[in-house]
Amino acid sequence: MSRPLLEVRNLRVEYATASGLVRAIDDVSLTLHPGEILGIAGESGSGKSTLAQAILRVLPPPAIITGGAVEFEGRDLLGLDESELRALRWSRISMVFQGAMDALNPVITVGEQILDTLRAHARMEPTVARNRALELLRMVGLPNDCLSSHAHQLSGGMRQRVGIALALALHPALVILDEPTTALDVIVEREILEGVRALQQKLGFAVLFITHDLARMLEVSDRVAIFYGGRVAEVGTADQVRRSPAHPYTQGLLRAFPSLHGDPGRLASIPGAPPTLRNPPPGCRFHPRCPVAVEACRISAPPMIEVAPSHRAACHLAASESPGDR
Amino acid sequence: MLYLLKRLGFYLIAAFAALTLNFFLPRLMPGDPATALFARFRGRLGPEALEALRETFGLTEGPLITQYFTYLAHVFRGDLGISIAYFPAPVSEVIGNGLVWTVFIAGSSLVLSFALGTLLGIAAAWWRRGWIDTWLPATFTLLGAFPYFWLAMVALYLLGFTLGWFPLGHAYGDDISPGWNATFIGDLFRHAALPIGTVVLGTMGGWLLSMRNTMIGVLGSDFVNLARAKGLSPARVVLRYAARNALLPSVTGFGMALGFVLGGSLLTEVVFSYPGQGYLFVQAVRNQDYPLMQGVFLVITLAVLAANWCVDLLYLWLDPRTRDTAS
Ligand SMILES: Nc1ncnc2c1ncn2[C@@H]1O[C@H](COP(=O)(O)OP(=O)(O)OP(=O)(O)O)[C@@H](O)[C@H]1O
Numbered sequence: 001m002s003r004p005l006l007e008v009r010n011l012r013v014e015y016a017t018a019s020g021l022v023r024a025i026d027d028v029s030l031t032l033h034p035g036e037i038l039g040i041a042g043e044s045g046s047g048k049s050t051l052a053q054a055i056l057r058v059l060p061p062p063a064i065i066t067g068g069a070v071e072f073e074g075r076d077l078l079g080l081d082e083s084e085l086r087a088l089r090w091s092r093i094s095m096v097f098q099g100a101m102d103a104l105n106p107v108i109t110v111g112e113q114i115l116d117t118l119r120a121h122a123r124m125e126p127t128v129a130r131n132r133a134l135e136l137l138r139m140v141g142l143p144n145d146c147l148s149s150h151a152h153q154l155s156g157g158m159r160q161r162v163g164i165a166l167a168l169a170l171h172p173a174l175v176i177l178d179e180p181t182t183a184l185d186v187i188v189e190r191e192i193l194e195g196v197r198a199l200q201q202k203l204g205f206a207v208l209f210i211t212h213d214l215a216r217m218l219e220v221s222d223r224v225a226i227f228y229g230g231r232v233a234e235v236g237t238a239d240q241v242r243r244s245p246a247h248p249y250t251q252g253l254l255r256a257f258p259s260l261h262g263d264p265g266r267l268a269s270i271p272g273a274p275p276t277l278r279n280p281p282p283g284c285r286f287h288p289r290c291p292v293a294v295e296a297c298r299i300s301a302p303p304m305i306e307v308a309p310s311h312r313a314a315c316h317l318a319a320s321e322s323p324g325d326r
Numbered sequence: 327m328l329y330l331l332k333r334l335g336f337y338l339i340a341a342f343a344a345l346t347l348n349f350f351l352p353r354l355m356p357g358d359p360a361t362a363l364f365a366r367f368r369g370r371l372g373p374e375a376l377e378a379l380r381e382t383f384g385l386t387e388g389p390l391i392t393q394y395f396t397y398l399a400h401v402f403r404g405d406l407g408i409s410i411a412y413f414p415a416p417v418s419e420v421i422g423n424g425l426v427w428t429v430f431i432a433g434s435s436l437v438l439s440f441a442l443g444t445l446l447g448i449a450a451a452w453w454r455r456g457w458i459d460t461w462l463p464a465t466f467t468l469l470g471a472f473p474y475f476w477l478a479m480v481a482l483y484l485l486g487f488t489l490g491w492f493p494l495g496h497a498y499g500d501d502i503s504p505g506w507n508a509t510f511i512g513d514l515f516r517h518a519a520l521p522i523g524t525v526v527l528g529t530m531g532g533w534l535l536s537m538r539n540t541m542i543g544v545l546g547s548d549f550v551n552l553a554r555a556k557g558l559s560p561a562r563v564v565l566r567y568a569a570r571n572a573l574l575p576s577v578t579g580f581g582m583a584l585g586f587v588l589g590g591s592l593l594t595e596v597v598f599s600y601p602g603q604g605y606l607f608v609q610a611v612r613n614q615d616y617p618l619m620q621g622v623f624l625v626i627t628l629a630v631l632a633a634n635w636c637v638d639l640l641y642l643w644l645d646p647r648t649r650d651t652a653s
């Protein structure tokens with residue numbers, strides 16, 4: 001395989017809240033290759049958005065990156081200063097924010113928000129910039145007059161498309177999609193995801209696709225990572241995870257979806273509540289909800305165990321053939 | 327557009343209501359106001375003055391409704407009657423002289439206070455917990471909590487009387503003739519410094535705090551984070567994305583503050599013997615100059631309404647969302 005585009009190693013992010021530290025990302029390692037789609041799924045609060053914002057270094061104030069490394073195109077992102085970051089942001093890595101509904105400035109036009117992005121990174125003749133902005137809108141299937149629209153004049157789906165057009169503005173090598181289609185109906189969601197997929201194949205950027213819709217993710221991604229309580233529970237190709245999930249949590253999630261083409265539900269169908277990150281359970285974070293937990297699970301956190309080439313799971317039982325088969 | 331016309335309609339109705347109130351108030355006084363008034367002035371005023379007074383109120387013979395229309399016609403011609411205190415100067419002329427000074431003093435202090443407070447609020451929110459954020463909001467809130475009268479007197483005593491840096495009163499020195507030259511304008515500003523300065527000090531804290539607090543909220547919003555992620559320059563993120571949105575509540579407040587400032591300038595003008603509307607009003611009350619009082623009331627009301635309409639225009643330009651809900 002080629003040299004990885006993005007490599008996250010042992011990343012740790014904490015929120016310094018008034019009532020103590022909340023470790024939202026705990027020892028997370030991931031790699032992403034050029035042109036690849038890596039899906040990340042996990043329950044609400046498992047740290048997906050925190051990871052995305054940590055990679056772009058735009059975490060909101062109470063969050064601190066307390067450990068690990070993020071390497072992108074061979075450069076250590078955590079070591080860059082503000083002006084180096086500014087040059088790299090969006091030109092190499094861009095992002096569609098979760099709830100792109102609120103990601104547009106309500107008082108200036110969509111066009112101005114695309115143009116200022118283009119101009120922040122390169123000198124451009126006004127007509128060239130305008131043509132590029134129109135080209136971007138066309139790429140995501142929006143009419144030209146969106147350029148002079150304000151956010152409140154667009155539907156949710158249209159705003160989401162503007163977000164995607166913005167993300168593609170500077171030919172980035174990596175696009176982070178943080179739940180790009182939540183709050184949209186299924187048809188619009190499918191349309192948008194298919195559009196992204198087509199553009200990705202044409203333009204060749206890599207995608208970090210974050211969602212809590214497991215079925216949709218397995219459908220779209222090359223490889224997937226399952227998050228649980230701020231950690232990676234399992235990572236592998238979409239096929240491996242779908243056919244032979246190695247972590248009891250993944251197995252539970254898949255059982256909650258009898259058919260991939262059935263109703264796209266949400267990932268809340270496993271009994272029990274997700275762990276509180278302020279005071280996580282000792283040992284494996286999943287053990288209180290795990291149907292096959294053994295003594296070791298309560299005592300020590302499981303390491304990532306390779307169950308097959310490129311397929312790993314953080315489960316003490318993953319080494320033995322299949323932990324879920326009781 | 328429709329929205330602006332609607333607002334304009336509202337202000338016209340309000341202005342009309344003020345005019346009408348102005349007409350009926352003296353007539354609502356117990357007894358016959360005209361007789362009472364005339365009785366009070368009989369020894370002191372000549373017959374022409376009494377006639378002027380009569381005219382002002384439209385207290386000519388005839389039914390109320392005729393009087394009312396006579397009054398309206400006069401007002402629309404800009405004829406507000408004859409001042410008693412400054413007899414025989416017409417009220418419109420007396421007010422015209424005062425209005426210039428009030429607009430100068432109240433206008434500049436409001437704009438300065440708003441601009442400085444808002445800018446410092448932006449800075450305090452952007453460098454959260456920096457020294458601006460630590461010291462300035464508390465300092466100006468404290469200053470704003472002092473009674474204005476007290477603040478003005480202390481400033482006048484220390485900077486004007488004891489140190490002699492600033493003149494003690496009036497809009498310009500007696501020894502200087504008005505004209506568009508550097509000496510006169512310099513003198514104007516020397517005289518205006520204390521009145522404007524004290525009002526700015528006393529009112530800036532409100533703008534500062536409200537801007538700071540709104541700004542902190544807006545800085546945490548997704549679109550500001552996206553602006554940062556897009557690699558825009560910090561200046562653009564702060565001004566075009568965050569401050570531009572955080573400004574909206576303050577602009578609404580600006581419209582409301584206009585009324586307070588015009589009313590509040592009464593105190594300023596009295597302390598600094600500044601010849602504006604407020605000073606006139608006090609003179610009018612002292613001399614029981616009803617035509618002048620009514621004129622001042624009317625002009626202040628109309629000024630506030632007109633200024634609010636300008637703020638509406640400004641808001642429409644600042645917030646595109648109002649444009650659509652409007653039409
Ligand atoms: N500003 C904050 N202050 C304190 N804790 C926070 C803050 N933002 C997030 N967290 C904590 O960090 C954890 C991860 O949040 P994050 O937004 O990354 O979750 P997520 O996986 O994206 O969830 P969702 O699917 O709901 O978007 C949460 O458990 C939350 O409690």
Ligand SMILES: [Mg+2]
Pocket residue numbers: 048049050098178
């Ligand atoms: Mg999220």
